[in-house]
Amino acid sequence: MNFVVVSAASFVAVAVVHTVTFLVGRVIGRYNVVDVSWGIGFTAIAAVAAVLGSGDVFRRILLLVLTALWGLRLAWHLFRKTKGNGEDPRYRRLLNDDFSAGHVIRRIFLVQSAATWFIALPIQLSATLGPTPSLLLAAMAVGVVGWAVGITFEAVGDHQLKAFKADLANEGAIMDRGLWAWTRHPNYFGDAAVWWGLWLISVAEWSSLATVLSPVLMTYFLVYATGGRLTEKHMMGRPGFEEYCSRTPFFLPRPPKKRPA
Incomplete structure (x- = not known):
């Protein structure tokens, strides 16, 4: 039951991160900002798992610290790399120059949200297990x-x-x-x-x-x-x-x- 709670809360957390990222991308006119939210999404899941998990405390904290160090460093690096630049050619090709909201959400943000949640499953499950x-x-x-x-x-x-x-x-x-x-x-x-x-x-x-x-x-x-x-x-x-x-x-x-x- 605790795994269900942690996993559901993790899904909500990453959905919030990517919703905010989509809105930011809409305002600034480019969606490669989703690359910045990649590391942030994993950090958010690790934080949720550490707080809501009922498993071994040491392992929860260790996974949170290591995930946050990796994720936040990556987010900062990509923020500096993409700041002031135009749209990434990868996303232009992926979207086929269709930047309508529904198309962007389906092709980029839903895919990356689901991938983040699935890749972070080991952290979610670990937070519910014993020493x-x-x-x-x-x-x-x-x-x-x-x-x-x-x-x-x-x-x-x-x-x-x-x-x-x-x-x-x-x-x-x-x-x-x-x-x-x-x-x-x-x-x-x-x-x-x-x-x-x-x-x-x-x-x-x-x-x-x-x-x-x-x-x-x-x-x-x-x-x-x-x-x-x-x-x-x-x-x-x-x-x-x-x-x-x-x-x-x-x-x-x-x-x-x-x-x-």
């Missing part, structure tokens, strides 16, 4: 390490790319330095590592295994739906990009290969 058994404490520790690796890749990768683009000498060049020499998408890989880490932390009993589809869906988004593959589709044809792809792994990091002579 983590000693047998699973090692998995929790691995989860914390995975989260730390993920947010480091994401934050450092974002910072490196921002600094690279700020240098006018790099205009038109392909970013292939720092973490971007280890993987073509350190930010997306970091997101995936964060959510697999949070899932491992959330596991407290056998029922927790049923939520494994949540990090699977997040990884799918990051690789195929709105992440790496879509990004590269728009980069194909840029000078040096194919050569960069030939020596840099797509998603999972590995030591960089030397640039060909």
Whole structure:
């Protein structure tokens, strides 16, 4: 019963976040502001779960803190990145230049609201379960390490790319330095590592295994739906990009290969 309460309240929370975001987008004339609400929605769900959950207090607080650190950092980064810019070409193509309210809500906000709620199911369920058994404490520790690796890749990768683009000498060049020499998408890989880490932390009993589809869906988004593959589709044809792809792994990091002579 507590899971039903937490899950229903989580759905309401994310619906409120995306309703406000839609109204803001309507006022400013662009809907890529929904990217900013992505991290905020997860943070709202983690807060609801921590407050309304009747499960282990330590795990509830841990998941809230880690989710909030990830989500709010991401929201702030995307706010600064999109501020003052026009509509994202991805959303123009997705909407087929139909910006009527109903179409925008169906194609963007309902989809992202449902995805946020579903991906956050491990946090919701975990908030209703008892203490983590000693047998699973090692998995929790691995989860914390995975989260730390993920947010480091994401934050450092974002910072490196921002600094690279700020240098006018790099205009038109392909970013292939720092973490971007280890993987073509350190930010997306970091997101995936964060959510697999949070899932491992959330596991407290056998029922927790049923939520494994949540990090699977997040990884799918990051690789195929709105992440790496879509990004590269728009980069194909840029000078040096194919050569960069030939020596840099797509998603999972590995030591960089030397640039060909």
